[in-house]
Amino acid sequence: METQLPQRPYAEFMEFDVQEMLARSQANFTELNRRRSVRKFSDRPVDRQVIQWCVQSAGTAPSGANRQPWHFVVVQDQNVKQRIQQLAEEEEYAFYHGAAPETWVNAVRPLGTDEHKPFLSAAPYLIVVFAERYQELASNEQQKNYYVSESVGIATGLLIQSLHHAGLATLTHTPSPMKFLNQVLQRPSSERPYLILVTGYPAADATVPELTRKPLAELATFV
Numbered sequence: 001m002e003t004q005l006p007q008r009p010y011a012e013f014m015e016f017d018v019q020e021m022l023a024r025s026q027a028n029f030t031e032l033n034r035r036r037s038v039r040k041f042s043d044r045p046v047d048r049q050v051i052q053w054c055v056q057s058a059g060t061a062p063s064g065a066n067r068q069p070w071h072f073v074v075v076q077d078q079n080v081k082q083r084i085q086q087l088a089e090e091e092e093y094a095f096y097h098g099a100a101p102e103t104w105v106n107a108v109r110p111l112g113t114d115e116h117k118p119f120l121s122a123a124p125y126l127i128v129v130f131a132e133r134y135q136e137l138a139s140n141e142q143q144k145n146y147y148v149s150e151s152v153g154i155a156t157g158l159l160i161q162s163l164h165h166a167g168l169a170t171l172t173h174t175p176s177p178m179k180f181l182n183q184v185l186q187r188p189s190s191e192r193p194y195l196i197l198v199t200g201y202p203a204a205d206a207t208v209p210e211l212t213r214k215p216l217a218e219l220a221t222f223v
């Protein structure tokens with residue numbers, strides 16, 4: 001039986017007056033609304049400490065039963081990035097030329113994506129997010145984690161926001177299938193590759209597709 005944790009006052013909570021709340025929430029929207037996924041990266045280096053702060057920020061995410069079922073592999077090594085590019089392109093080639101449902105091919109066509117992934121070796125960092133399905137206990141038993149996808153999704157959202165806030169661009173990339181990442185990055189089978197966050201500066205000639213976001217009236221219902 002797990003014992004209950006000791007409780008303490010929530011001293012770090014901060015309250016703002018209404019005007020300040022409005023200003024903060026609007027400024028936050030403006031900041032997030034200028035985030036775009038980039039598919040062409042510069043090889044300009046990025047200070048590793050910035051990445052470390054962003055990964056630590058991701059680790060503040062809430063998680064089912066506080067299991068924190070995530071692990072982030074920050075890849076900076078050029079050989080490892082090239083290996084990931086090679087394996088991802090092989091998988092993607094097979095996917096685009098066979099396994100991909102036509103509906104998927106049609107859905108990504110407007111974005112201009114294909115099986116070529118030069119950004120995987122151009123960008124200074126690939127942050128590979130792993131979802132920990134269960135924990136291996138010292139007793140050799142497996143302890144199941146709870147709400148793994150939800151928890152890792154939230155942590156990844158915080159990571160994307162933190163990198164954006166720091167002045168970096170990202171691409172959420174999901175080669176299909178991604179199992180090869182366990183082997184290349186030597187992660188245990190208890191962990192499932194969740195996605196790759198390509199991270200760096202946009203290339204000088206990077207462009208983004210014109211797309212629209214749902215307006216408030218469409219994205220939310222207030223009852």
Ligand SMILES: Cc1cc2nc3c(=O)[nH]c(=O)nc-3n(C[C@H](O)[C@H](O)[C@H](O)COP(=O)(O)O)c2cc1C
Pocket residue numbers: 035036037038039111113171172173174175195208211
């Ligand atoms: C779970 C997930 C997987 C994605 N996988 C890919 C991908 O493999 N390749 C790609 O080019 N974009 C990928 N994207 C990026 C989306 O296409 C992009 O977020 C969407 O078009 C909206 O554009 P924005 O990020 O600029 O707002 C992915 C996004 C998410 C959330």
